[in-house]
Structure formats: C-alpha cells, structure tokens
Amino acid sequence: MIEIRELTKFYGKGSRMTPALSNLNLSIGKGEIFGIIGHSGAGKSTLIRCINLLERPSSGEVWIDGVNMTGLNRKQLQSRRRKIGMIFQHFNLLSSATVYDNIAFPLHLDGRPKAEIDKKVKDLLALVGLEQHATKYPAQLSGGQKQRVGIARALASDPDVLLCDEATSALDPQTTASILKLLLDINQRFNLTIVLITHEMHVIQRICDRVAVIHQGGIVEQGPVAEVFIKPQHPVTREFIMRETDQGEELQAAIAASHPSSSQTVRISFLGDKTYESILSRTVRRTGVDFAILQGTISTLKNVPYGLLTVRFEGDEKAIRETTQELSAQGLDVEVIGG
Numbered sequence: 001m002i003e004i005r006e007l008t009k010f011y012g013k014g015s016r017m018t019p020a021l022s023n024l025n026l027s028i029g030k031g032e033i034f035g036i037i038g039h040s041g042a043g044k045s046t047l048i049r050c051i052n053l054l055e056r057p058s059s060g061e062v063w064i065d066g067v068n069m070t071g072l073n074r075k076q077l078q079s080r081r082r083k084i085g086m087i088f089q090h091f092n093l094l095s096s097a098t099v100y101d102n103i104a105f106p107l108h109l110d111g112r113p114k115a116e117i118d119k120k121v122k123d124l125l126a127l128v129g130l131e132q133h134a135t136k137y138p139a140q141l142s143g144g145q146k147q148r149v150g151i152a153r154a155l156a157s158d159p160d161v162l163l164c165d166e167a168t169s170a171l172d173p174q175t176t177a178s179i180l181k182l183l184l185d186i187n188q189r190f191n192l193t194i195v196l197i198t199h200e201m202h203v204i205q206r207i208c209d210r211v212a213v214i215h216q217g218g219i220v221e222q223g224p225v226a227e228v229f230i231k232p233q234h235p236v237t238r239e240f241i242m243r244e245t246d247q248g249e250e251l252q253a254a255i256a257a258s259h260p261s262s263s264q265t266v267r268i269s270f271l272g273d274k275t276y277e278s279i280l281s282r283t284v285r286r287t288g289v290d291f292a293i294l295q296g297t298i299s300t301l302k303n304v305p306y307g308l309l310t311v312r313f314e315g316d317e318k319a320i321r322e323t324t325q326e327l328s329a330q331g332l333d334v335e336v337i338g339g
C-alpha cells in the first residue's frame, strides 16, 4: 500500500544542510494500523509529511497504491492528496467555521453538490458522535471533540490512508483512549490504512498492528507490535518499553538487592491466553525452585492480553535451568537479566 524507498530529507542549504531522514525504507500494508515511534527530533513529523508530500523529499521515492507520489506534477498531486486524510496534534480546524462547515470544507473544495455534502456531513457527525454539536464553533469544544471534528473532516473525501501526526499528544489519558478507540473502529469498518506517529508506546500498544522505531532519521527496528514488545532489539526500543512497563529504578534496585548466591533473575513475557494460565506455579512445583516476584504487569497489545513478570528464582543451579527451559518449552519468552 505504502512503499517508502531510500527516503532522504535535508533541511537548510550549503554548509548548513542537515539530514532529518537518511535512506529510510518502509513498507506499510493495506488496512494496517502502522505506528512510528521516536524521541523528539528523530524525524517523525518529517517522515509523515513526506508521505503526502507536504514536505518534498530530497531524494528517494514514496509509492502509494502503485503511484509514485514523488513523480506527480502539482495538479496530479493535489488530486491524489484527496485520498490521503491527515489529522494533527493541534487539530488545525477553521476557528471561524462551525463543526458542520469544518467537515464540509473539503467537499466544497471538491465542488460536490449541496445535497451530497449535507448527507455526507451528517453521516460523519454520527460516525464521530458529534450530532449534537454541528452548529458549535471549535472554541466551544473540548480537545477530544475537536479531534473528532478533525477525524470527520479527514474522512470526508473517503481517503484510502489516514495519517495521524501526534493526534492524541494534546489530550488527557481518558480522551486519548476514546480517540484511539474511534481510530480502531474506523480502521475495522472501512479497512482504512492508518499511519500514526507518536512518542508514547502506550498509543502503539493499544491500536497498532506493526511498529517502526525511528532514531536519528532512520528506522532502527520494526515488526509486529507483540514481537517488538517481547524481544526489543535496539536500546531506544528497550527504553520506550521499559518506560511503559514500569521497569525503572525500583526494579533495578530490587534486582541489585542482596539475594542467595544460587539464584537467577528472569523476565518472563506471556502473550494471549497463556497470560492467565498457571504455567509458572505448575512448573516450579515440579522443579522445586522458589521464586520472588520483583515486578509484574498485565496489559493488552491491541486486543491480546500481555503479561510481563520479573522474578528471582532461588534453588540449585540445575533446577533453575530446568525451570527456565520448561517455561520456554511451554511457549513463554524467558530472558535472564541477572544473577
């Protein structure tokens, strides 16, 4: 659906030229919710703006549905862009227009008949749950309601792709959850491809199918969300996940605290139904090792349960080895993180 090939973007000129993206490659499938996460300055906004050519790449190509966006002339690009919706962190609504007129705006630009516009806007108001607010102005809405208008406006031209530029960063946690739920609903209903950028792993965790981690203008890691969560490879990915799963200083202190010489600290990841099974207790009962829980969380990756448990096994070396082997054989992911 979206193919990004050797994308490079420089800002500035001559000796002041600095690269924001370097030879970046990415492939996003039809109907996917694809998350791109990175720290401030990593190149996220530049990347998402290069997808619809709001930023023109210095070199490389962006293909959407078999069309090379970088090869289009101005007119062709304008027409192609109608099929790429975008929503923004600060909503970018017209402050002097009502909710209704904000949503109708792209349809007017497109010269659609009035009756068609009216039906479409009413359908979209219902879709985003704003039927009661059609005549209000943006200043009279909450942040979440403004983003709902942004989403309705972006969907007005029946896009194939929706680009989300930090769409929930200005919202509180509860409103963020409701906007993410709406995006997931839209994705499932219309098989709409969604690309979102964020600096928050919980956004990725809630709705994305796959994730790419961007760092210093390049993709350092990518894969299905569960895979990246369970086996993060790059230090930046690890940092984002540790922050999300509360594996910070307190856990490090617990790991470093005094403990019997014959022990091993492991991080066990549970995915799907295994999260709620008694695999650990059955295994230690058989092998005869004790364990102390240092940290534990259960959350979901999209709709799949995901558990993370850090435990210290205590017992003889051979029994501990048998325990970790058996847990792995039962489909859990076990990583030794300390003695």
Ligand SMILES: Nc1ncnc2c1ncn2[C@@H]1O[C@H](COP(=O)(O)OP(=O)(O)OP(=O)(O)O)[C@@H](O)[C@H]1O
Pocket: 011, 012, 019, 020, 038, 039, 040, 041, 042, 043, 044, 045, 046, 047, 199
């Ligand atoms: N218009 C511009 N002119 C010059 N440099 C720019 C411009 N826009 C971005 N940059 C630089 O390009 C790099 C990537 O910026 P970008 O905004 O894409 O990062 P980001 O990951 O979206 O960061 P943030 O999360 O803070 O928005 C940064 O070093 C930034 O300073």
